[in-house]
Amino acid sequence: MEIDPFIFRLSIFILSIFIGYYVVWSVTPSLHTPLMSVTNAISSVIIVGAIIAALAGSSGSIFNISSIFGFIAIILAAINIFGGFLVTQRMLQMYKKKKDKKK
Amino acid sequence: MISANLSAVFYLISGILFILALRGLSSPDTSRQGNYFGIAGMIIAVVVTFLSIGNFSSSLVYVIVFLLIGGAVGAFIAFRIPMTAMPELVAGFHSLVGLAAVFVAISAFLNPAAFNLGIVGKIKLASLIEMSIGAAVGAITFSGSIIAFLKLRGIMSGSPITFSGQHMLNLFLGLGIFVLIFYLCKTQSANIFWTVILISFLVGVLLIIPIGGADMPVVISMLNSYSGWAAAGIGFTLENTALIITGALVGSSGAILSYIMCKAMNRSFVSVILGGFGADNSSEDKKGSKDQKPVKSGNAEDAAFLMKNASSVIIVPGYGMAVAQAQHALREMVDKLKKNDIKVTYAIHPVAGRMPGHMNVLLAEANVPYDEVFELEDINNDFANSDVAFVIGANDVTNPVAKTDPKSPIFGMPVLDVEKCKSVLFVKRSLSPGYAGIDNELFYKDNTLMLFADAKKMTEDIVKNLD
Numbered sequence: 001m002e003i004d005p006f007i008f009r010l011s012i013f014i015l016s017i018f019i020g021y022y023v024v025w026s027v028t029p030s031l032h033t034p035l036m037s038v039t040n041a042i043s044s045v046i047i048v049g050a051i052i053a054a055l056a057g058s059s060g061s062i063f064n065i066s067s068i069f070g071f072i073a074i075i076l077a078a079i080n081i082f083g084g085f086l087v088t089q090r091m092l093q094m095y096k097k098k099k100d101k102k103k
Numbered sequence: 104m105i106s107a108n109l110s111a112v113f114y115l116i117s118g119i120l121f122i123l124a125l126r127g128l129s130s131p132d133t134s135r136q137g138n139y140f141g142i143a144g145m146i147i148a149v150v151v152t153f154l155s156i157g158n159f160s161s162s163l164v165y166v167i168v169f170l171l172i173g174g175a176v177g178a179f180i181a182f183r184i185p186m187t188a189m190p191e192l193v194a195g196f197h198s199l200v201g202l203a204a205v206f207v208a209i210s211a212f213l214n215p216a217a218f219n220l221g222i223v224g225k226i227k228l229a230s231l232i233e234m235s236i237g238a239a240v241g242a243i244t245f246s247g248s249i250i251a252f253l254k255l256r257g258i259m260s261g262s263p264i265t266f267s268g269q270h271m272l273n274l275f276l277g278l279g280i281f282v283l284i285f286y287l288c289k290t291q292s293a294n295i296f297w298t299v300i301l302i303s304f305l306v307g308v309l310l311i312i313p314i315g316g317a318d319m320p321v322v323i324s325m326l327n328s329y330s331g332w333a334a335a336g337i338g339f340t341l342e343n344t345a346l347i348i349t350g351a352l353v354g355s356s357g358a359i360l361s362y363i364m365c366k367a368m369n370r371s372f373v374s375v376i377l378g379g380f381g382a383d384n385s386s387e388d389k390k391g392s393k394d395q396k397p398v399k400s401g402n403a404e405d406a407a408f409l410m411k412n413a414s415s416v417i418i419v420p421g422y423g424m425a426v427a428q429a430q431h432a433l434r435e436m437v438d439k440l441k442k443n444d445i446k447v448t449y450a451i452h453p454v455a456g457r458m459p460g461h462m463n464v465l466l467a468e469a470n471v472p473y474d475e476v477f478e479l480e481d482i483n484n485d486f487a488n489s490d491v492a493f494v495i496g497a498n499d500v501t502n503p504v505a506k507t508d509p510k511s512p513i514f515g516m517p518v519l520d521v522e523k524c525k526s527v528l529f530v531k532r533s534l535s536p537g538y539a540g541i542d543n544e545l546f547y548k549d550n551t552l553m554l555f556a557d558a559k560k561m562t563e564d565i566v567k568n569l570d
Binding site: 005006009012013014017019020021023024025026027028029030031032033034035036037038039040041042043044045046047048049050051052053054055056062064065066067069070071072073074075076077078079080081083084085086087088089090091092093094095096098103 | 114117118121122124125126127129130131134135137141142144145148149152153156160161162163165166169170171172173174175176178180181182184186189192193196197199200202203204206207209210212213214217218229248312322323327330331334335337338339340341342343344345346348349350351352353354355356357359360363388451454456458459460461463464467468470471472476478
């Protein structure tokens with residue numbers, strides 16, 4: 001009997017929760033704030049859904065009600081992606097400066 | 104146009120890069136590289152999406168324009184935001200993830216054919232369940248984060264808003280969402296779909312308003328977790344591996360951070376969710392008598408003298424330090440002490456800031472080397488062997504009551520053993536209690552010298568006196 005593809009996705013999901021569990025416990029507490037901002041940035045990979053939605057409009061009507069939601073979602077996710085990665089980078093940079101000064 | 108199988112492989116790669124991004128954060132040395140992995144993963148995911156659709160009509164131009172508009176706004180915010188405002192920023196970003204999830208779900212509901220989910224009115228059952236769960240969690244994340252943002256920003260009062268029957272109402276609405284999703288699957292009715300989203304927005308608001316300002320670190324972590332589950336829900340709908348992996352990672356990350364924060368405050372997750380903490384300062388009446396107790400207070404000169412003659416000093420910073428913007432003055436003071444061969448370390452309580460790890464970032468911004476900064480469990484034994492503890496802007500996390508008085512609301516909370524130091528310098532504007540609304544016994548200890556002043560001003564004065 002064929003296995004439903006949903007089960008494969010569910011397996012990926014469950015295994016990823018375990019990976020997340022062990023990876024996050026190994027994050028040093030002093031980097032918990034960058035952890036939150038970077039998880040924020042990567043969860044905005046939801047932008048792939050927004051792009052699919054936005055590009056679904058036919059060439060005659062680029063903006064139909066469904067694609068408009070997609071376009072707005074693109075803006076929201078893009079703010080998060082750029083904002084999240086850049087602010088994380090800015091924070092991590094501060095952890096570097098001192099180190100260079102010391103050693 | 105690339106095949107579905109090939110793009111699935113690329114999505115997997117981008118998921119792995121995201122895992123590596125989090126893995127990098129296990130040490131400051133590898134963290135920057137980790138961030139680049141994350142960026143690479145994101146670029147791969149976006150490019151592969153473009154290639155797999157292969158629709159290079161004029162829509163694409165608009166997609167890129169909107170992407171750049173959002174990107175510019177995000178970059179602007181990222182460079183401008185002061186580090187003290189990180190909690191608000193993160194709460195704001197969570198709300199955007201939540202809203203994006205809602206919009207993608209709406210879009211998929213209105214035009215399921217674009218996502219290969221069937222046609223309007225005949226959406227595949229599994230997809231319908233997945234998208235409504237994604238939309239519901241996204242909506243809760245959105246409105247909850249907005250409330251958290253307003254509270255952190257001070258636009259809304261940090262005190263909990265409670266009313267009778269609140270928990271029953273939440274329970275009722277929560278069950279209502281499940282019932283509606285069940286009927287949505289039977290009828291495919293758009294109205295039910297909209298109702299699910301509206302109720303979820305309401306639930307988000309109701310969930311966060313009863314939670315007090317002191318519990319905000321838990322709330323932010325919790326919303327972090329929700330935003331991950333929302334992304335995973337959408338990932339199932341879109342059958343996208345990158346999104347499923349990421350959602351699971353973020354979801355478990357937020358859950359772990361919530362757990363760490365709860366443990367640091369000795370509060371159960373359930374009691375934080377039910378809220379009301381810090382609502383009534385009913386212990387007020389006790390305080391009247393306590394104010395009579397003698398307090399030793401000193402000035403900057405005394406403090407400088409004490410520290411100059413010490414051989415080791417432990418700094419205990421709290422959020423009050425950040426509010427007073429005293430971290431740079433503090434660093435200056437520490438530099439002077441170090442020049443006199445005094446060993447200086449920093450002791451950080453997990454809830455010292457308004458979000459997990461917040462204090463570490465604030466100290467890093469003031470160029471404090473991260474190898475001088477220690478977590479509670481790593482440094483707590485050192486207080487007994489140190490000469491001076493310099494408490495600046497912290498309060499509840501140093502209160503010995505947490506260890507001695509089982510009746511205290513913070514009993515059992517892990518605290519820094521500041522009182523074991525030979526002498527304690529406590530910078531504070533007045534004897535007023537902290538967030539938990541209780542008196543700090545430390546003020547009245549024989550070895551405590553209170554320095555009543557603004558944290559920044561006092562630190563600057565001490566710096567002058569150290570010369």
